[in-house]
Amino acid sequence: MxxxxxxxxxxxxxxxxxxxxxxxxxxxxxxxxxxxxxxxxxxxxxxxxxxxxxxxxxxxxxxxxxxxxxxxxxxxxxxxxxxxxxxxxxxxxxxxxxxxxxxxxxxxxxxxxxxxxxxxxxxxxxxxxxxxxxxxxxxxxxxxxxxxxxxxxxxxxxxxxxxxxxxxxxxxxxxxxxHLFDNRYGTGQSAIDGVLRATNLLLAGSTVVVAGYGWCGRGIAMRARGMGARVIVTEVDPLRALEAVMDGYEVKPMLEAAAEGDLFITATGDTQVITEPHFLRMKDGAILANAGHFDVEVDVRTLRQMAKGPRAVRPSVDEWELPGGKRIRVIGEGRLVNLAAAEGHxxxxxxxxxxxxxxxxxxxxxxxxxxxxxxxxxxxxxxxxxxxxxxxxLHVRIDTLTEEQRRYLSGWEQGT
CATH class of the missing domain: 3.40.50.1480 (Adenosylhomocysteinase-like)
Structure with missing residues (x-):
């Protein structure tokens, strides 16, 4: 070594x-x-x-x-x-x-x-x-x-x-x-931390699009909303989409959300979640970040083919210019944002x-x-x-079951 x-x-x-x-x-x-x-x-x-x-x-x-x-x-x-x-x-x-x-x-x-x-x-x-x-x-x-x-x-x-x-x-x-803690609370906080360190963006009043409503996506959506953002969730799983609706979020296809978002954070574990059709619909200055493990969720390869750049505009932030002058900004080369632009969980x-x-x-x-x-x-x-x-x-104490409670939970005889 x-x-x-x-x-x-x-x-x-x-x-x-x-x-x-x-x-x-x-x-x-x-x-x-x-x-x-x-x-x-x-x-x-x-x-x-x-x-x-x-x-x-x-x-x-x-x-x-x-x-x-x-x-x-x-x-x-x-x-x-x-x-x-x-x-x-x-x-x-x-x-x-x-x-x-x-x-x-x-x-x-x-x-x-x-x-x-x-x-x-x-x-x-x-x-x-x-x-x-x-x-x-x-x-x-x-x-x-x-x-x-x-x-x-x-x-x-x-x-x-x-x-x-x-x-x-x-x-x-x-x-x-x-996963109930690391994925939800760890990713929720550290992904937002990475975005803020890289951009100094004000989330209050911004529209944040969260791709994926697994435990990581839930944590990110929760923290973004807690800081005053309007949050849109995109999903492919109807059960998770329904959960997001019941949790009070807007749920839309990515193609629709692309035109509304100021900040996009992917957390799906899948590939090409944000790609050419979405880039073309985005606002000038849209910011893209990935909270999934691999750098495949934001299709930077296609962005490289269709836009001029990258131009480093801040540490960990690259700017790409599409034909017509619209700019798209990518944090950490599309890699795991909480570690590419911050310290992780x-x-x-x-x-x-x-x-x-x-x-x-x-x-x-x-x-x-x-x-x-x-x-x-x-x-x-x-x-x-x-x-x-x-x-x-954490110096937190909880109750323990009594013997009667144990018998009740393990039995079937007692009813109404």
Whole structure:
């Protein structure tokens, strides 16, 4: 690994420690694992956003005895000071650099795999697909893995359905203590944070179009409306569209919404959500951002073909000029806006997501016999334990059922 400037290493260390102060659940797991060493001898290859919160997750894995190698799961999400501190202060080999091209990005993933992992940890499934397609000789040593995000779970389920997935993977994203909080409150706040840092836009009085009303889209819509914006939701799922209507939002096709929006934020996990017909209908100066994992939701490739540019108008904002002079502005090259233009989710919410990751890895490491290849839910006991620990860290107490209440809920004899 290259050497890093001392001031960069020190900045990374301070920022990692700051995030750690807001991740009490993960810190508690780390302290327990330092004594028990439940991951002793386990090799873990991880492909995650290299942020301060991720640093505290991999520190926890290392405290549990694991040999960890980390690469980035997005070229613009890497925080270089965190890379420096992980390598120099914490001794965790981390292969990442902000703004790398595609070749270097995948080279880093291959470096993270070189030690021959027993377990994998992924955010978007790029490591898993690289392992299956480019380094299949390592598959024999892999017992299981975890996946952090919606897009990755979608890809892995597609692999499983085609019979291509070679080992079991726990869908951490689907844990209730992950998607109900990380996706909704984390993405809701951090996506808006990225937009505001990049643009200094006033949301009050603006029309914000949110593409997708899953948990990420709900969080974004909720935060935009809370800051005074008129919010339009676009959807392809009739149930989610109906939910958005019942939650008080306008719901329209994107082609109609394109003519009305001042700011567009995609959160669908799909491709070409905003493309040429939409660009042509947009207002002069429309701002586009993506909160989905991959940079395919806003069709920047087509925009490049039909418009002049890009012209950098602010840090993280490129302006494109269509024939006739209309301007469209794209934040973070259409990549994940909360990390391309800001710092990602707050540590408090990643505390729960990464506690799920850590405890799911421990669960996998304990299995004498692994499940068949496929995508599996986080065990219910882990989900509940993460919620219990988080409440405890917040000094919140709740009621417990009486024995009579337990009998009532488990029986069927009592009626009206």
């Amino acid at each position: 290259p050497s890093f400037p001392a001031e960069q290493v020190e900045l990374g260390r301070r920022r990692i420690e700051w995030a750690d102060a807001f991740m009490p659940v993960l810190a508690r797991i780390r302290a327990q694992w330092a004594e028990r060493r439940p991951l002793a001898g386990v090799r873990i290859s991880a492909c995650l956003h290299v942020t301060t919160e991720t640093a505290n997750l991999v520190r926890t894995l290392a405290a549990g005895g694991a040999e960890v190698r980390l690469s980035a799961s997005n070229p613009l999400s890497t925080q270089d000071d965190v890379v420096a501190a992980l390598n120099e202060v914490y001794g965790i080999p981390t292969f990442a650099r902000r703004g790398v091209g595609q070749d270097e990005y995948y080279a880093h993933i291959r470096q993270a795999l070189e030690h021959g992992p027993n377990l994998t940890m992924d955010d978007g499934a790029d490591l898993v697909t690289t392992l299956h397609t480019h380094q299949p000789s390592l598959l024999a040593g892999v017992r299981g893995g975890t996946e952090e995000t919606t897009t990755g779970v979608i890809r892995l389920r597609a692999m499983a359905e085609e019979g291509k997935l070679r080992y079991p993977i726990v869908a951490v994203n689907d844990a209730r203590t992950k 707050p540590a408090q919410v990643m505390d729960m997501s990464f506690a799920n990751q850590a405890l799911s890895v421990e669960w996998l490491a304990r299995q004498a016999e692994m499940p068949r290849p496929g995508v599996y839910p986080v065990p219910e006991a882990i989900d509940r334990e993460v919620a219990r620990l988080k409440l405890e860290s």
